[in-house]
Amino acid sequence: xxxxxxxxxxxxxxxxxxxxxxxxxxxxxxxxxxxxxxxxxxxxxxxxxxxxxxxxxxxxxxxxxxxxxxxxxxxxxxxxxxxxxxxxxxxxxxxxxxxxxxxxxxxxxxxxxxxxxxxxxxxxxxxxxxxxxxxxxxxxxxxxxxxxxxxxxxxxxxxxxxxxxxxxxxxxxxxxxxxxxxxxxxxxxxxxxxxxxxxxxxxxxxxxxxxxxx
Numbered sequence: 134x135x136x137x138x139x140x141x142x143x144x145x146x147x148x149x150x151x152x153x154x155x156x157x158x159x160x161x162x163x164x165x166x167x168x169x170x171x172x173x174x175x176x177x178x179x180x181x182x183x184x185x186x187x188x189x190x191x192x193x194x195x196x197x198x199x200x201x202x203x204x205x206x207x208x209x210x211x212x213x214x215x216x217x218x219x220x221x222x223x224x225x226x227x228x229x230x231x232x233x234x235x236x237x238x239x240x241x242x243x244x245x246x247x248x249x250x251x252x253x254x255x256x257x258x259x260x261x262x263x264x265x266x267x268x269x270x271x272x273x274x275x276x277x278x279x280x281x282x283x284x285x286x287x288x289x290x291x292x293x294x295x296x297x298x299x300x301x302x303x304x305x306x307x308x309x310x311x312x313x314x315x316x317x318x319x320x321x322x323x324x325x326x327x328x329x330x331x332x333x334x335x336x337x338x339x340x341x342x343x344x345x346x347x
Contacts, residue, residue: 135261139265144204148209154208169224183221186285190216191284191285194217196275226242
């Protein structure tokens with residue numbers, strides 16, 4: 134998503150075209166997110182299956198961008214946001230609600246946000262930028278499509294994980310404590326609270342050491 138606008142500008146677009154693409158994405162997201170439950174029930178599909186389907190559309194979107202040589206291609210590909218991000222996010226939350234015991238829901242949501250919105254965004258954007266600089270933005274999108282299809286396979290596999298495979302309560306409490314410490318550690322230094330933002334002068338290793346020490 135971060136490089137979608139970069140591609141639009143590289144194809145000769147302007148900030149107006151970037152804004153139009155973001156507008157299309159937002160308009161396409163709303164109906165799917167609002168009607169997720171009805172869509173799930175009508176398809177008689179579990180959340181893991183819908184997560185898998187969303188990753189397929191992620192892959193198709195990235196593959197389309199990987200072969201985009203016209204400005205209108207990335208603008209049209211923005212409509213796939215409805216069946217990728219807009220479907221994937223509520224499906225993930227639904228999957229957590231169905232597979233995690235009520236006593237550990239807060240921990241599960243915290244870890245999901247920390248990994249999905251924090252660590253994954255930071256690492257993903259960094260690696261994508263490095264790949265784009267090395268082999269070009271088109272090949273980077275092609276590689277992202279391959280990884281998305283691989284992620285779809287893992288999500289499909291998750292649909293068959295037995296319910297009795299639960300993380301131990303002690304581990305859940307430990308993860309919660311560490312993440313809460315990290316959040317406070319960032320806030321004390323004037324940084325955006327983790328995982329929404331990461332303080333650039335401090336490494337994750339030092340965060341963990343401080344959290345465990347406190």
